Amino acid sequence: MITTDRHYVIVPNDYNEAGKASSDIKRFLKRLKLSWDLIKRVSVASYEAEINIVIHSIGGYADFKIDGDVIYLQFIDCGPGIPDIELAMQEGYSTATEENRINGFGAGMGLSNIKKAVDEMTLVSDINGTVLKMKFFIREEDKNVG
Amino acid sequence: MKLSEIVNKYHCTIYTQGLYDPDKEIKFAFCSDLMSDALMIMSTVKESGVLEESVLITGLTTNQSVRTAEMLDVEVVLLVRGKIPADQVVELAKESNIILLGTGLTMFNVSGLMYQEGIQGIYSHK
Numbered sequence: 001m002i003t004t005d006r007h008y009v010i011v012p013n014d015y016n017e018a019g020k021a022s023s024d025i026k027r028f029l030k031r032l033k034l035s036w037d038l039i040k041r042v043s044v045a046s047y048e049a050e051i052n053i054v055i056h057s058i059g060g061y062a063d064f065k066i067d068g069d070v071i072y073l074q075f076i077d078c079g080p081g082i083p084d085i086e087l088a089m090q091e092g093y094s095t096a097t098e099e100n101r102i103n104g105f106g107a108g109m110g111l112s113n114i115k116k117a118v119d120e121m122t123l124v125s126d127i128n129g130t131v132l133k134m135k136f137f138i139r140e141e142d143k144n145v146g
Numbered sequence: 147m148k149l150s151e152i153v154n155k156y157h158c159t160i161y162t163q164g165l166y167d168p169d170k171e172i173k174f175a176f177c178s179d180l181m182s183d184a185l186m187i188m189s190t191v192k193e194s195g196v197l198e199e200s201v202l203i204t205g206l207t208t209n210q211s212v213r214t215a216e217m218l219d220v221e222v223v224l225l226v227r228g229k230i231p232a233d234q235v236v237e238l239a240k241e242s243n244i245i246l247l248g249t250g251l252t253m254f255n256v257s258g259l260m261y262q263e264g265i266q267g268i269y270s271h272k
Contacts, residue, residue, distance in 0.1 A: 016208075044185055044189045
């Protein structure tokens with residue numbers, strides 16, 4: 001049985017380091033010879049969530065855990081929160097700044113991309129912060145492929 | 147197209163010489179300066195192997211072009227409009243096994259030329 005538990009700190013507005021946690025997660029998953037599709041879904045969701053914390057929050061962290069046949073990703077930030085989650089989930093809706101766009105982000109696709117990639121997710125937010133929890137199931141056909 | 151054809155026809159600079167594989171076959175491409183859009187479209191590809199034969203064409207010369215390619219298993223990033231990446235971007239590309247190229251052509255022009263050569267665009271698979 002595969003188990004791992006990794007923790008990452010995500011620094012706000014640091015575009016050079018943004019994506020480092022997701023890169024580490026992806027490289028770890030690749031070594032496990034899981035299916036290409038599963039690794040891609042986890043990587044894309046993780047990267048979008050990490051970028052969200054970099055561009056929108058005052059900082060946060062990520063946890064990556066595998067327990068049996070479930071991959072858990074948790075992204076937590078310390079605010080300022082998402083005022084309207086339903087609106088934020090809409091494709092194309094963005095509160096990103098010009099600086100975010102110069103850095104290649106702010107298309108308003110982050111949360112909807114995440115939703116498409118995960119098997120299960122919960123998102124709760126208030127002014128003190130946002131907690132995004134994601135689950136991905138490792139199915140029999142995802143094992144010993146890569 | 148072979149990567150060497152792309153490099154020769156569009157006068158590309160090869161920033162990651164050690165990773166360069168002239169015989170690598172390229173069949174697909176996607177272009178955008180917004181990495182969220184690249185993630186949105188390219189992540190819907192269901193067939194394995196397609197993204198490995200794709201090139202991400204972008205004017206974004208930051209680390210995030212390389213990171214986005216890495217997340218998607220895209221192995222080639224082509225920078226357009228003569229933009230030169232910073233050393234740290236080149237270093238990240240090397241570390242992430244991404245072949246980083248640059249051309250003086252604009253995004254529209256290089257995309258059009260590649261399309262004429264038979265390179266297919268990646269589209270959203272619902």
